Amino acid sequence: MELSDKFAEAKFLAMPPDSNLPGDEMLRAAPQPMRRQVEEGLRNAIASGRFAPGQHLTDRMLCEVFGASRSVVREAVRLLEAEGLIVLVPNRGQFVAYLSSAEAAHIYEVRGVLEALAAEGFAIRATDAERAELRQIYEHLADVGPETDRMALLAIKRDFYAVLLRGCRNPLVARMLDQMLNRNSQLRATSLSDPARLPHTIRELRWVVEAIEHRDPEGAWEASRLHVRRAAAVALRILRGREEREREDPGGTQLG
Amino acid sequence: MELSDKFAEAKFLAMPPDSNLPGDEMLRAAPQPMRRQVEEGLRNAIASGRFAPGQHLTDRMLCEVFGASRSVVREAVRLLEAEGLIVLVPNRGQFVAYLSSAEAAHIYEVRGVLEALAAEGFAIRATDAERAELRQIYEHLADVGPETDRMALLAIKRDFYAVLLRGCRNPLVARMLDQMLNRNSQLRATSLSDPARLPHTIRELRWVVEAIEHRDPEGAWEASRLHVRRAAAVALRILRGREEREREDPGGTQLG
DNA sequence: CACAGAAAGATTGACAGACAATTATTTCGG
DNA sequence: CCGAAATAATTGTCTGTCAATCTTTCTGTG
Known part of the structure; x- marks a missing residue:
């Protein structure tokens, strides 16, 4: 061949x-x-x-x-x-790279503070137009039904982060958080997390958006941090479970 | 030639x-x-x-x-x-790369949260031996006279961070913070900040070390964050002053 | 047949040289 | 002195080469 x-x-x-x-x-x-x-x-x-x-x-x-x-x-x-x-x-x-649960935990830890920093910066420095844009994308996300396909959902989330990263006025935070999100995509790509968590995600992001609209940097920080912490908890539980299963049944779900 | x-x-x-x-x-x-x-x-x-x-x-x-x-x-x-x-x-x-005051501000913002995260992680997960090691390096730093040469001082600080980054048990934080510190070295290399701030630095780092010894993650976080914020304030003031001067007198201190 | 060791093959790590495309510099005509 | 053409320098990319190392296959022997 x-x-x-x-x-x-x-x-x-x-x-x-x-x-x-x-x-x-x-x-x-x-x-x-x-x-x-x-x-x-x-x-x-x-x-x-x-x-x-x-x-x-x-x-x-x-x-x-x-x-x-x-x-x-x-x-x-x-x-x-x-x-x-x-x-x-x-x-x-x-x-x-294969993402172990330990590495994922590290990533979520960093992502947590960077995302909080971005949200805080957005609350302080974004323009009114950017605030409106963020709200609009959020509404878009909140409106989708539970049967919307995953790709569309991910696209909306990506837009949300794109606006957030642009509005925080710190290109360095933007670049590093972008890296973290890339690694996270790797997780989602192997069918992770999302299914039943969408309503929670929407609620948590609403807190972020509302804090931002009230120009409340501390609130945006906390809401953001909380969101990542919860997402991390869910993802890590799944990942650890998967690793557990693979230890007992090697090759059960082979990856590459 | x-x-x-x-x-x-x-x-x-x-x-x-x-x-x-x-x-x-x-x-x-x-x-x-x-x-x-x-x-x-x-x-x-x-x-x-x-x-x-x-x-x-x-x-x-x-x-x-x-x-x-x-x-x-x-x-x-x-x-x-x-x-x-x-x-x-x-x-x-x-x-x-030439480090503008704006970029420096971005770096300090990121460095702040990463260093706080490292200190928090150290307070939670470091071994007793690592805690002792950190304390020892801190004492070393606190003991040096004001006439100690800059290179020796920087070496001690580098050791301090090396121990901190190792003990926080998050290689990702370590790597990224290391990058931030590299960029910061670039600042120090052009004769910045240090002169009269050493006593303040020592005092602020003592708070970090003490919080760590009391296994107080929140305290370590706050002390660490405070330290970077103060260092940033001083450095940014100097940097902005220098840029001001260069706008009025271009070529006064030429760099490459 | 099992298995240790040798040979063959594949892949990386690194180098040198080549070339067009682009940018900087110098020369030269007005 | 100024502007335009010629020249030089540098990047971006490709190709081919070579030794070192790892994997696989082959082979001879007990």
Whole structure:
């Protein structure tokens, strides 16, 4: 079997999953350099679960998939390694990171304070237009029925965070929290958390939105922190249960 | 003038400034891969100010200085760019990041919550031995006279943070806070803050250490947060003053 | 047949050289 | 002295090479 055949079906991975940002890429006249495309494509493929945890990412394979040279691919891989999405085994290669419950706990801890910081900053520094925008997206989220498909839900949440990160006026918080959320997406991609928690999520986010509208930074901080803590509790319970099961029945749900 | 001559005097940059960790590199039998060496060397050179803000970092020059090939150098540069120590200008090259007061404010904001999180985690999860170690380093810091040279002071502070980051039992917090501290070193390297603040620093850190010894996570959180806030206030005042002066007298203190 | 050890194959880590595209600098004509 | 063309320098990317290391397969022996 030829390499081209072997990876042909995976080629679609090269294009990002959410190309519904009409105005954005129109604006930047200069096309993104190759390494950015590979970087984003790889990030998306991992965060969305199309590259499963544990999967071996060969240089050659990545070159085929993204149509780039090894130098470019390797630069992208190094970046994603720094973000924690990929683990490198010396002289063996790179693998999609598997998220243990311990690591997930660490991530939730950091995400908690960063998200709280973002919400606090938003409450202090966002414009009225941004406040209205956040409220609008929240209403959108609160209106969806329980049968709405997961992808649509995730899209709305992503919009919510995009507005929050923009309005907090701290690009550093935005970038780091974005990393955390990417790692979290990896969790959601392996069918985690959401099912019955949606109403709780909506209620908790309402507290955040309301505190922000009252220009109450402390309230926004606390509400935000609480939201992440609860999400963490649910996710960690599921993750630990899964690990428990896998210890007793190795290979029951194989990942990569 | 030949390239070799041109950069000969800069060659010493390749070796890290703090090679006083005797037991550490003895342990790892496998030598760090080339790219790590370049990465660390570059990080140290920037954080310590030997590569000044605004300086143009040519590929060729970096290859000469670190004795590595372009691929390796470029991978390292990309990583440091993600950490914010380097800025890339498309088709022009990479420059040592200049820290504006606005960016510094962002960094201090993030550093505040991360350091608080680390202190809180330490208060909860550190071993007795680690607590004692932290106390010991603190005493060391409190004992130094005001005439102690800056390098020694920075070394002690670095030890303090090393113990704190290890004891908080969250490698993610450790890594991110480490990044923040690197950026901060860049500030200190341009002769900032410290002079008269040492007694205040010592007092504030004592509150942190005492809260930790009383196994009081909330106290450790608050004390830590307070410390960073005060340090930020001082540093930002100086930075803004400097920017003010430079607006009126451009070139008064040139940096690269 | 089982199994230790050797050979073959695949993959990484690193290097050097090449090339077009872009940007900076210098030269030269007016 | 000013502006435009020519020149040089630098980046972004690709290709090919090579040794070191890990995995797998093969092989000979008890």
